[in-house]
Amino acid sequence: MGKLILMRVLLLIPVLLGVSIFIFLLMRLIPGDPAIIIAGENATPEMLQQIREEFALDKPLAIQYVTFMKNLLSGKVVSIKTRRPVFEELFPRFLNTIHLTLFSMAIAIPLGITLGILAAAHRNSLLDNFVMVLALLGVSMPVFWLGIILILVFAVQLGWLPSGGKEGFANLILPSLTIAFALTSMIARMARAMMVETLSKEYIRTAVAYGLPRRKVVYKYALKNVMIPIVTVIGLQFGYLLGGAVLTESVFGWPGIGRYIVDGIFSRDYSVVQVGIMFLSMVFVLVNLGVDVLYMLIDPKVRRDVSKA
Amino acid sequence: MSSVSAKVLEIKDLQVRFDTEDGVVKAVEDVNLDLFSGEMLGVVGETGCGKSVTLQSVLRLLPTPPTRITRGQILFHGENLLDVSEERMNEIRGGKIAMIFQEPMTSLNPVFTIGEQMRDVIEQHRRVGKRKANSIAIRALIEVGLEDAEVVLSKYPHELSGGQRQRVMIAMALSCQPEILIADEPTTALDVSIQAQILAIIKHLRQTHNMSVLLVTHNLGVVAQTCDRVAVMYAGYVVEKGEKFGVLKAPLHPYTRGLLESIPRSRKVRELRSIPGSVPNLIDPPEGCRFHPRCSFATEVCKREVPILEEAKPGHFVACHHWRRLGY
Structure with missing residues (x-):
């Protein structure tokens, strides 16, 4: 290795x-x-x-x-x-991006996997339908639009959270939620699809045929197999997000690496x-x-x- | 052996349907099978004749939907398995009735070791700790001929050969001391040389553990080697059943005869015959006897009426309007 x-x-x-x-x-x-x-x-x-x-x-x-x-x-x-060394400018921005990415993923990974697995384990139930509709919204909604709506509600109307900037933890919440919603949806859909597929495998039939309780069949025997494709998706998304969520960073004025490079292009x-x-x-x-x-x-x-x- | 022993399993008037987009598949029709203590019953038929569906129904393994068991009973010592709770069913699955499958490649979970999978099953049924479960697993593996049992326990399924995997499956079945072993085409996916070994193991264990075995196969040769009685299925129906020698030496149903004639025999060089036509579509099966479109003896009555399974000779049942004309 x-x-x-x-x-x-x-x-x-x-x-x-x-x-x-x-x-x-x-x-x-x-x-x-x-x-x-x-x-x-x-x-x-x-x-x-x-x-x-x-x-x-x-x-x-x-x-x-x-x-x-x-x-x-x-x-x-x-x-x-700016005539300043690029590395000096780049690193703080990359750190900002890491903050945003890690915080979003900390919300999205457990939530997405849990919702997806629950939806698959209770297929065609009310919960399943609810999760899937929400996840469909999450993957179809443009992030900048969701970002603006969140600003309107939580910053402008309610005044609970700042609409932008990076002064403190509070500034991290809205952009993270924006990213996390799309990410959670993506992971949940993937987890559900993989779980449904895995539950129809022959080794799952074996586990059932030997009297293992459904809990164990789903959350042990199937789940470990489902984790393989989920890790792939999460890894790709992680790499992608570290490249900077340009749209989200722009909406919330978050000085991340994505915006830095886009400004550089302009x-x-x-x-x-x-x-x-x-x-x-x-x-x-x-x-x-x-x-x-x-x-x-x-x-x-x-x-x-x-x-x- | 069978005439004096008790019935352990009784499948009564079983009818199974699958709902598909193209229509309802009439997969199993009024199947009646008995399994006596200590006997080995072969269930034979072509792919799609309902033999696997029938046996998977015993442990309620078929997903519902699309499967519907529309009629019948499955009595295990008189207890109807189609009615019992899921908890009770989980005691029976593996603990009383164990099953091994056709594909040893895909029947074991790829991401857990053999030991982990066997121990889970043993702990489930025998209420023992991890260490005891481990020694039970080792003993079972040795019994099926895997001498380096401790090494096997630490392996993942992909590290074993097909034959070894099927031995592991049999050991897993054995480890909970079931009364009945259901073997669903256990040798079909294996090399010919391995097939004989696996059958020999099943035969041997059935005697040493006094298990009853239900063996599903499409191979009459396997039945001839191993079983006491045989049931022949065609398009969802049991068309003939009885003692092995009665059925194989003097078949009464034209389909059984066709099956026997289509076995290649090396000693007598003759033209290999096959049954004309193919297995009917069970969404829209033929009226009357489902075999009539392929049967050279079919008459008008065969197109109209479903033949009932009647006792032609003691213990030898056949479902054919014309068995009297055809009997040897």
């Missing part, structure tokens, strides 16, 4: 190289001159020239790329817009976008690695395949 983890971490190097080239070229394909956008329409040609020289924007692409990579490796990439801040995307790629690979390790803990087949490899 240690070997597997080492392999996957080493694999990060080619992945990040590929991402760096891809995102570098992609940024240069977008129309718009960072110098003009940052210095403004009324900037003098001298000012523009100064910015271009400072960031090597007037050099051939190959030189620009090499310069960027050199700066990256020495940790000295500077934002074109101002053609090549440094911010390139570093940001590479950083997120790395996070995504590492999260997937974590999911694979979890797999090994749940599924004995994966464990065997890994130890054979």
Whole structure:
């Protein structure tokens, strides 16, 4: 298992190289001159020239790329817009995103799994129908719309919670609920579908045929099998959310990494976008690695395949 | 053996229906089967003849809906299993009547060890602690020929071969000392060489544990090797039943004869015969005798009237309008 983890971490190097080239070229394909956008329409040609020289924007692409990579490796990439080191700006925002993600998942994972499993165990009951309608709403409702409604009700009408910002814990609640609602719905639907499918498997029939009580059949024999696909979905969502829930962050003015990178795209801040995307790629690979390790803990087949490899 | 022993299981006038989108499947019709203490009864028929449905009904394993048991009784020592509570049923399942299935690959839970699964079942029925359950499991595994029982207990199903898995299933059945073992095509999914071993184990255990065995199979050869009596099913009906030798040596029903003639025999090289046509659709089955469209002896009465199962010779029953004409 240690070997597997080492392999996957080493694999990060080619992945990040590929991402760096891809995102570098992609940024240069977008129309718009960072110098003009940052210095403004009324900037003098001298000012523009100064910015271009400072960031090597007037050099051939190959030189620009090499310069960027050199700066990256020495940790000295500077934002074109703010002229501050990108890492200094990125980390606090990433921490904000982690807060939001973890808090949302802390609500969504237990709630989603519980509701989905209960719905499947009591199929076609009132509870099942209620959960499924709610979950359908959750996956179909646009997050920005739900966010605005929550602001209207809890911030504007009732005045219980702040509508935005990140001063304290209270500011975390509404954006987390917004994300958690969609996430809970997704997990609940998945858990229910997988549980219904699992309950029709032959090994479940065996457990029933040997007189095990239904509680044990559902919550032990079926549940462990259901956890395998659920871990996949949660892992993917976790990686995705760590990339920043841009819409939610925008609605609530939450200074997360998603908004940071999107702002970088708008101002053609090549440094911010390139570093940001590479950083997120790395996070995504590492999260997937974590999911694979979890797999090994749940599924004995994966464990065997890994130890054979 | 069967003539003097007591009835342990009695399936009476069982009728089973499945509700499907295309209509109601008339899967089992007025099936009557008796199982006597210590005997081995074979239930034979093609895929879809209702044999598995009948036996799964005994333990109420079929999902409802879509399954409906519309008529009949299943009497275990006189207690109608179709009426008892779920709690009582869970005492009987595994504890009194154990079942093994066709697919040993998928019949064991992939994410728990054999030991975990066996111990759960043993603790459920024998009110023993974990350690005692473990030793019971080990003894059962050794009895079915898995000598390195302790190693097997720590394995996951995918780490065992098909034959080993079926042995594990039999050991699991054995571990709760049931009176009846229902074996639903236990050898169909296995290699021929393993099939004989598994049958030998079942035969042996039935004697040492004085179990009654209900063996479902589509293979008459298996019946000839192992069973005392046999019941032949076709399209939801029992069409013939009786002592093994009576039925196999002197079959009275044209379907049984067809089945026997379609067994390849290496010694006598002759043309292999098959029964013309195929198993009818049970949503809209043929009127009268359900076998008549495939039967070369069918007459007008066969198209109109369902033949009743009558005792042609002592202990030998047949459901055919023309058995007198066909008898050997």
